[in-house]
Amino acid sequence: MKRISIIAGVLLAAASVITSCKKDKLDHFYDNRINKDTRSNSSVRIVNLGGYNQLIANGDTLTNYVILPINEDKSRYPATKFFPDKGRLGGTWWVPRQFIQAGGKAHFKIEGISQNPFVARTEFDVQEDYNQPADYYVTAGPVYTTGNIPEVLRVPRSVEAPSRPDHFKIRILNLSGDIKHPEATQEKILGPLSLAFADGTLVNPKSSNVNVGEYSEYVEVPYGTYQFKVLTAAGTQVTATGGPREEFVDLIDPATSTITKTVTSPAPRPVSMKLTYAPIRTFQPGGIYTIVVSTFELPYKLNNGSTGDESSFMQNAFQIIADIADPANLTYGRMQAVNVLPGSGALQLKVNGVKVGDNIAYANAGEYTNVVTGTATIEVSDAAGKVLASAKKMVDPGGNYTAWVYSDAKGIPQIAIAANNLSGSVPRIEKDGQDGSLWWTQYKYPFQFRFYNFCTDFANVNFTGINGQAIGRNGVSSNLKPGIIPDDAANAVLLMALDPYEIMAFQANPGVFPGTWITQVPVIKSADLVARKELYVRGGVPDQEPGYYSIALIGKDGANAPEGTKAKMIIVKHNR
Incomplete structure (x- = not known):
């Protein structure tokens, strides 16, 4: 018994050691932060609009000053303590407090180095003011432009939250310059600029007609998904920078600042799509943003036949700068109602007993309203x-939600609520049929659609492109039953088309595609997506506009359908 007790004691002790080891492993964690030290930032930020890549602070070199060959993998740039991602100055950089010296000042020298022996550089002092955070905008300066725009401009930055928590603040900063050596056909963009919504409607008088070298007041806008545009005094649109090549929106026509694509007939050449690139994105509640117009280098396609050569030119264009990190939205969603109830008058929408939409006419969508998260009671009256x-x-x-108010087969009003995907992210579909849920494509300039059937006279509807061609995948655009929101919430994706296109409606038995064309339902033409044709003051009206759209078949079929309720398709655009 004594020997057994000794053995048992040894085993218990070993178990204790093992348990202790396991506990130590559970306490281990990985620190994946880029910056692992405890440094704090000052209230000063450098906004690099001039394409500089190296920085020296108070005589201390903070970047790597490494030049890699043109075809070298840029991820091989060595990291530095203050620039752990490739060791080079990027678009914005918060000045660490440790560099702010006596009197609140710091001295910076920034340079742009490359294979080109010419080195662009500038030096400047920053001044921290605890009562007024500021940005130092560094532009291309006198190298490419004439006029009074300095290389470095101090601009006060707001950090005060919007007066309404479900809104964001935005302003426009005009740093456009007169280009020194423009292309022969290049248009001139200079003078007062205004901030507008996607359809060209001005956002606010306070953010309109902002002169060169000046910035507007911040204006408050309800949070949501927007395509902001910048307009000149003549009404022409200013392009944004950074159009994604994979979306074919990167090459710009110097004469009109519009997107170009290459056609092959009768000879390869770039043609204008009559659209000016401006990204679509969600602006978060509590966010603060500046849209800055400055001089940037933009790519364009040479009209030289089949060689496919590209070049670049300097032009005034805009960028969106977040003045604070995008706040996490934990509080609000957005909702609208669409009246597709045949024979109804204007409808009202209530959410949790509060009227938020009024006088929504048949075949029309109401304005969006912000709704506090949680279970909401939606009523239509x-x-x-x-x-x-x-x-x-x-x-x-x-x-983001749309409440579709429709009539079921018995004529009883119903509400079907669709969750809209306005993120720009779409899962790719693998060839083996998997959903690709971990492989997503992100679009900045989306042409994306959802389709719905709210006409009870057609039990199964397929939406197609021209001549019955498939548009989107099964479950998004085909086999759609009346009043049923498809389980597959993925958007049908179109890329910017060279030619006009159409959207058609077919009736069919389940599993049959495309079926029989519903000839009494007028087709939707791509030009119908253009909200305000008067926005396009040069070069003609485009064949389409980007955005997030819902296409719905509504109404009643047959000769006895009441006037104004005959079956048709309607367009609802979800971004503004």
């Missing part, structure tokens, strides 16, 4: 206040 239909919906943070 007529002009007299009689509730016609109600539904409940869990509103997620950042969610």
Whole structure:
């Protein structure tokens, strides 16, 4: 017994050691932060618009000053302590407090080095003011432009939250310059500039007609997904920088600042798409943004036949700068209602008992409203206040919802709520049929669609492109039942098309594609996506506009359909 007790004690001790080891392993963690020290930032930020890549602070070199061959993998740039990602100055950089010396000052020298022996450089002092955070915008300066735009301009930056928590703040900063050596056909973009929504409607008088070298006040806008545009005094559009090549929006026509694509007939040459690149993105509640117009290098395709050569030119273009890190939206979603109830008058939308949409006419969408997250009770009533239909919906943070008010087969009003994907992200589909949920494509200039059937006279509808060609995948655009929101919430993706296109509606038995064309339903033409044709003051109206769209078949079929309710397709655009 004594021997057994000794053995048992040894085993218990060993188990204790093993348990202790396991505990130590559980306590281990990985620190994946880029910056692992405890440095703090000052209230001063450098905004690098001039393409500089090296920086010296108070005589201390902070970047790597390494030049790699043109075809070398740029990820091989060695990291530095203050620039752990490739060791080079990027677009924006917060000045660490340790560089702010006596009197709140710091001295910086920034340079642009490359294979070209010419080195662009500038030097300047920054001044920290605890009562007023500031950005130092570094431009291309006198190297490429004439006029009074300095190489470095101090601009106060707001860090005060919007007065309404579900809004964001935005302003425009005009640092455009007169280009020294423009291309022979290049248009001139200079003078007062204005901030507009996607359809060209001005955002606010305070952000309009901003002169060169000046910035507007911040204006407050409800959070959401927007395509902001910058307009000249003549109404022409200013292009943005950084158009993604994979979306074919990177090459710019110098004469019009519009996107170009290459056609092959009768000879290879670039042609204007009549669209000016401006990214679509979500602006978060509590966010603060500056849209800055400055001189940038833009690529264009040479009109030299089949060689495919490209060149670049200097032009005034805009960038979107986040003045604070995008806040996490944990509080709000967005909702609108669409009236597709045949024979109805104007409808009202209530969310949790509060009227948020009024006078929504048949075949029209109401304005978006911001809704606090959680379970929401949605009610739709007529002009007299009689509730016609109600539904409940869990509103997620950042969610975007459309409440479609329609009539079922018995004529009873119903509400179908669709969750819209306005993220620009779309899962790719693998060849083996997997959903590609871990492989996503992100679009900055999306042409994306959802399709719905709210016409009970057609039990199964397929939406197609011209001549019955497939558009989108099964479950998004085909086999659509009346009033049923497809489980597959992925958007159908189109890239910017060289030629006009059409969207058609077909009726078919389940599993049959495309079926029989519903000839009494007018086709939707790509030009119908253009919200305001008067926005395009040069070079003609484009064949389409980017955005997030819902296409719905609504109404009643047959000769006895009441006037104004005959079956048709409508377009709802979800970004502004």
